[in-house]
Amino acid sequence: MSKGLLHHIELNVSDLKESVQFWGWLLEELGYSVYQKWDRGQSWILAHTYIVFVQTDNRFLEDGYHRRRIGLNHLAFHGESKEHIDEITEELIARGVAILYLDKHPYAGGVDHYAVFFEDPDRIKVEIVASNGN
Ligand SMILES: [Zn+2]
Structure with missing residues (x-):
């Protein structure tokens, strides 16, 4: 299954x-x-x-993380709806989280892709996408 x-x-x-x-x-x-x-x-x-x-582990901390290097670039999750994406966006802003690509938000991923992009505390990029397009 x-x-x-x-x-x-x-x-x-x-x-x-x-x-x-x-x-x-x-x-x-x-x-x-x-x-x-x-x-x-x-x-x-x-x-x-x-x-x-x-x-x-402490001995690996200094290498840090960078999404432009080899390895994970971002994690994307299904959100519920456009309203859900808007709610999450508002909460992120209230929490002081910077929204990425604000100039194109919520269409930074394309006109048919309603999403919010932001960074986690280690600057791992996170994307939440409206699943059903409404
Ligand atoms: Zn993506």
């Missing part, structure tokens, strides 16, 4: 506490719930997919 769908994604983060605060709100807004929790990590699950955040 879920063959081929993502089983889980694991992201190393520079500051677990900060990431948990940021992602906890966002993922719960998207329907995820807390799945696993331990001193150096936390995960959220939705249906058959979970997302794990793990504190990066």
